[in-house]
Amino acid sequence: MKELRGKVAVVTGAASGIGRALAERFVDEGLRVVLADVESAPLQEVAQALEKRGADVLPVLTDVSQAEQVRALADQALAAFGAVHVVCNNAGVMAGGVCWEAPLEDYEWLLGVNVWGVIHGIRTFVPILLESGEEGHVVNTASMAAVTHMPYAGVYFMTKHAVLSLSETLYHELRLRGAPIGVSALCPELIATQIHRSARNRPDRLRTADASGKERRIVEEALAQGVQRGVAPAQIARRTLDAIREGRFYVLAEDEWRRACETRLEDIRLGRNPSFAPPAAPASE
Secondary structure, three states: OOOOOOOEEEEEOOOOHHHHHHHHHHHHOOOEEEEEEOOHHHHHHHHHHHHHOOOOEEEEEOOOOOHHHHHHHHHHHHHHHOOOOEEEEOOOOOOOEOOOOOOHHHHHHHHHHHHHHHHHHHHHHHHHHHHHOOOEEEEEEOOHHHHOOOOOEHHHHHHHHHHHHHHHHHHHHHHHHOOOEEEEEEEOOOEOOOHHHHHHHOOHHHOOOOOOOHHHHHHHHHHHHHHHHOEOHHHHHHHHHHHHHHOOOEEEOOOHHHHHHHHHHHHHHHOOOOOOOOOOOOOOO
16 A cells, blocks of 8 residues: 555554554554554543544544454444555453463463454454455554564464464465455564553453462563563554555564574474574573
């Protein structure tokens, strides 16, 4: 998509982090933006801030893990703006721990938001994009976790691998249809977001007292420290916009996470056992 001014974008997870940065960037480019998030107060705050800049936005409280809420999101977007051109399935959450000790509630929560959220976004919005016959683009937020592996965060990494695989399949299926719809898999490195505070949005039914463990604490502490020096979300928004304009699928990091990815790919190419190649060596080493 070369021309974006006047188009309509839908962004999930829009109340903070990458989602907010995407919304702000789209507004700067002259798009009308539907803001979806599960946090009501921050969602309204973002909408008001963008409206003060003269933006045409619509905030819609949405739990992306629920198909009917994503459908309602699409209905409100169409009612307000008459079309959708760019869809960013961006909402995501994180929990750490050893995979065999992680409570089932962790699996259900992360799969619900990170995977089912993307599934609902694809099943709801791709038919709308196809029916319009106009140029469109789908951005699914995966992570460099989608092209690497790491102990103590297996549930999260698994969900991001699923998002990447589904996105690759979507890309091929749309190409085979000859549809004018691009697809990008956004795979950022560690970003200065609030993902370390994901539990604030955890549904009560999926909360659990079984959330201890040394490994879980290691991940939570590392993530809390890491986001403080993470890449600014605005930089990821710029990358995403470039990918949309260029019709580029893979939106990858270029730092040590990329090298970790290359090590994994070499493991696969050679058929060797997985290398332990964390993207950054611990400070004690």
